[in-house]
Amino acid sequence: MLDGETPVVGGHALAVADDGRVRVDGADPAAGDGVGRALARLVVPEVEADATERGIDVDQTNTSVIVGERVIVKIVGEWAAADRSAVLLERLAEAGVDGVDRLRGRVQWRHPRLGTSTLAIVTDFHERATDGWTWAVADVQARIDGGAEPTWPAVLGTQAARLHEVLGADAVRAAPDAPAARRARAEAALERALAATTGDAGARLANRSEALAGGIRSLEATAPGWQFPIHGDLHVGQVLASPGGDGERRYTIIDFDGDPALPAEERGRPDTAARDVAHLLVSLDLVAAVAQKYARRVDDEAWAWADRARASLLAAYRETLGRSELFDDALLPGFEAEQLAAELHYADRFLPAWRYAPDAAITHRYPSSHELPEAPWTPPPFAPTSS
Numbered sequence: 301m302l303d304g305e306t307p308v309v310g311g312h313a314l315a316v317a318d319d320g321r322v323r324v325d326g327a328d329p330a331a332g333d334g335v336g337r338a339l340a341r342l343v344v345p346e347v348e349a350d351a352t353e354r355g356i357d358v359d360q361t362n363t364s365v366i367v368g369e370r371v372i373v374k375i376v377g378e379w380a381a382a383d384r385s386a387v388l389l390e391r392l393a394e395a396g397v398d399g400v401d402r403l404r405g406r407v408q409w410r411h412p413r414l415g416t417s418t419l420a421i422v423t424d425f426h427e428r429a430t431d432g433w434t435w436a437v438a439d440v441q442a443r444i445d446g447g448a449e450p451t452w453p454a455v456l457g458t459q460a461a462r463l464h465e466v467l468g469a470d471a472v473r474a475a476p477d478a479p480a481a482r483r484a485r486a487e488a489a490l491e492r493a494l495a496a497t498t499g500d501a502g503a504r505l506a507n508r509s510e511a512l513a514g515g516i517r518s519l520e521a522t523a524p525g526w527q528f529p530i531h532g533d534l535h536v537g538q539v540l541a542s543p544g545g546d547g548e549r550r551y552t553i554i555d556f557d558g559d560p561a562l563p564a565e566e567r568g569r570p571d572t573a574a575r576d577v578a579h580l581l582v583s584l585d586l587v588a589a590v591a592q593k594y595a596r597r598v599d600d601e602a603w604a605w606a607d608r609a610r611a612s613l614l615a616a617y618r619e620t621l622g623r624s625e626l627f628d629d630a631l632l633p634g635f636e637a638e639q640l641a642a643e644l645h646y647a648d649r650f651l652p653a654w655r656y657a658p659d660a661a662i663t664h665r666y667p668s669s670h671e672l673p674e675a676p677w678t679p680p681p682f683a684p685t686s687s
Contacts, residue, residue, distance in 0.1 A: 302409045302419065310338030316414060320379045329363040329375040331355030336365030336373040336420075343405035343422040344371055361560060366425055371404055374421045382406075382418040384568040385556035388467065388529060389421065395466040399459040400553045426552060428543055432536030432583070433590065435549075440591040444601040453609040455551055456539060456580060457616030460531075463553065464573045467528050468626045472570065474524035482631070483519040486638035490516060493641035496648035501659040503674040505644065508666040512637040519634035526626050527570035532558035534576040535583035561642055573627045577617060578635035582661065584609045586643070589660035593679040603664055640665075656680045 306313045312335050315323045324335050331353045340347045351368030362382065363375045376382045389403040402424040409419040439450040475481075490512055497505045531538070533555065544550040558567030588602040595602075614629075621627055643658035656679065663677040 301416075302407065304410075305412055307409070310334035314409070314419070316379050316411065322376055322379060322419070328377070329365075331363070331365045336363075336375060337367050339375065339407050339420045340367040340371050340373050340422055342407055347371065361557065369427065370425055372423050372425050374423070376417075376419060378564065379411075379414055380417045381557065381564060382421050384529070384558055386418045386421050388531075388556045389423070392463070392466055397462055397466055399551055400463065401556075423554075426540050426542040426550075429540040429552070430542075432539045432541070432587070435541040436536045436539075436587045437590045437594060440587055440602060440605055441594055443605050444591060444595060444599050449605075450609070452541075452549070452551060453584065453613040454616035456536070457613035458620045459551065459553060460534065460576060460580060460613075461617045461620035463531065464528075464576070464626055465620075465622055467530065468526070468573065468623060469528075471526040471528040471623075471626060474527045474570075474572065476524055478524040478527070479520045479522050482522075482634065483516060486516040486519060486634055486641075487513070489638045489641040489645065493644040493648075497644050497655070497659075500675045501644075501655055503672045504659060504663050504668070504677065506672055507668040507670060507674055508662055510669060511666040512641065512662070515633035515637040517634075519631065522628060522630045522634075525572050525574075525628050525631075527572055528626070529568065530571045530573060530576045531556060532567060532571065532576070533560060534579045536580070536587055537583070561646065572631060573621075574629065574631035575635050577614070577627065578632050579639055580613060581610050581632065582636050582639045582643070584613070585661035585665065586657045589657040589679070592660070593656065593682050596679065596682055598676075598678060636665075653680075 302309065302314070306315050308314070310333070312324050312333060317323055322329065324333060329335055334353070336353050337347065337351050340351070341349070347368050347370060351370070354366050356364040356366060356372070362377045365373045365375065367373055374382065386406045389401060392400050393403045404422040404424065406418050406422065407420040408416055410416045436452070439452070443449060490509065494505060494509060531553070534553070538553060538555050540552045540554055541549045542552065584606050588606040592599050592602050618624070618627070640658045640662050644655060647655040647658065660677050660679070668674065
């Protein structure tokens with residue numbers, strides 16, 4: 301526990317700016333400033349006083365620092381941004397759930413004006429780990445070139461079910477108006493995507509907007525169901541693969557901060573298990589799209605793999621989930637349509653080069669009205685990095 305308005309850590313003064321951003325000597329926290337190492341030593345005393353620091357450039361919200369090749373310290377970018385993930389990781393650790401980030405501890409900050417919140421979370425570092433946009437895509441590339449069928453979709457389904465079993469232990473019934481609220485949220489996502497997506501991708505989206513909207517409208521006909529704190533941003537990119545002691549891969553689900561597309565105050569709200577499952581299923585289609593980009597061709601086998609992977613993941617999830625009432629598969633069509641629309645909007649705001657992936661999945665999964673002239677989807681150019 302740190303105390304005060306400007307506590308000093310590792311020789312640097314921390315402060316919270318008027319906009320809620322956490323600052324170190326007036327700047328953003330960064331690998332190499334010593335703060336990550338100092339915070340790690342508060343939780344894991346065996347971390348050396350001169351341990352190395354290096355950054356991880358995958359989180360737009362927080363600052364993650366690998367300390368001494370031993371632990372990862374996630375320092376929040378904004379006040380209270382990690383309170384949710386800290387609580388969920390503690391629950392999962394107490395339940396002994398395998399396949400999720402191992403929490404070593406957290407550093408809290410007792411601020412005289414703002415109260416108490418989590419400043420940093422310390423988790424295990426997984427040596428030689430890669431995220432799913434690397435390992436999963438490589439596996440699918442190998443498969444469409446005649447390689448072995450990946451078995452990890454079933455593993456992810458099993459791990460997601462075990463995650464939901466623990467987090468859903470105190471699930472509550474959703475409000476009667478939950479179905480209408482889910483539909484409204486999804487319709488807003490589609491409207492944003494339609495407004496932002498232009499060119500050939502915009503024409504393909506417009507021609508499939510009614511098919512997407514049909515899936516979204518189905519949300520209102522579903523039951524309110526059960527809600528609890530889900531992962532909120534579960535996709536293959538949140539799964540690390542690292543070498544296991546038995547020579548097999550070990551898969552670890554990370555990043556429990558919630559959906560980054562939502563305002564911070566909404567990320568902690570309970571939701572339904574089907575949203576996590578829908579996000580996972582959509583990400584399998586996105587992996588298929590990325591694999592085709594890397595292969596530099598349209599390849600129907602990538603979509604055939606995605607069909608098999610989706611079926612395998614769902615089957616393993618259902619088989620593992622003891623409390624079947626937590627999962628309503630009638631929500632999947634609407635949630636998948638919403639997530640694909642959200643991916644397009646994300647690309648428009650932050651990463652235009654990513655647009656091709658949700659564009660591919662929408663073009664493949666939804667029938668076209670052919671109202672507008674449209675070009676067939678093709679993967680964008682890809683030039684392999686020279687060695």
